Amino acid sequence: MHQLLYRSIANEEEFGDSDLDILLKALEFNAAKGITGYLWRGRGQFFQALHGPRVEVLPLMERISADPRHSEVEVLISEDGDAPSPFAEWAMGYDYVAEDVLGISLEEDNSRPMISPAKAREIWGKMIEQSHSEAEWGGASPYSRKPTESMDAWIKRLSAARGR
Template sequence: MESRVTPYVQVLYRSVARHEDFHPSDLDILRTAIKFNAEHGVTGILLRIDEQFFQALHGPVQHVDALMTRIAADDRHQNVEILLHEEAMDTSPFKDWSMSYDSILGFEQELGLQEDNTYPVITPDRARELIALFAKTATSVATYGSAFPYARLSGENDAAYLARLDGLV
């Protein structure tokens, strides 16, 4: 019997949050993502950048695409814009983390709202750079932790992270 290899994808999207930074809805999004992603082999990071969400995802195409359909319908954010959706290697840049959370300042990467009230255009090459930056951020958080609310603690696995987040509800 011939085995079939599941194709993997990486996705980067941005959306506009309906609530301020570190609102309880961020915690709910994060807890839901950890549970779903852990069950379906999806990894990634959710970042708050000013009033925006940026999320990088990696995993089996059928699960990531189903997740993107759910994300697009989620009323906790609006204006979901897929910046990159492409085939990827089976090794995740986010190691075995089903999801992480952190925040970076938009001006550091020129990702914030511009003077004309628009967000910068993100080309596919720039999206790949951002995924690499976000993976580096996830690795840094895994090693050193983060000062931001809801972020993983250094060395914290999915189960411990989820248990801690559940305690914040």
């Protein structure tokens, strides 16, 4: 199994159709490929954690890197391991991240702060915590799963939002 964490600069507005499209495609693709993960949307940034078979995760990362909906993709963690996925119930989770609380906000000039390996591990851990919290309590963003919402009901709600 392989785990990967990256950050990138979002080229589209927060919680717009682009984010919804990313999430719906990830839910379908990842479920078919045995990949789990979590996506954070911040003010101008994405952070995404992926966990799954190396032969699936690394080619997926190549496709993600080429996606025009974001730029300046930076891999923060990429390593093999045999641990079970910490995102087991998520083909892809999604929520908002309070970047300022973690000290990972864009600077005033829109440059990104340096993220050390220790900080990357902290982000990974916080994403795990948030994924577990969202599974139980729901998330804060418009595309997050709601409390007690089943995975099927969530995908149906997201798909209906896409067709609006």
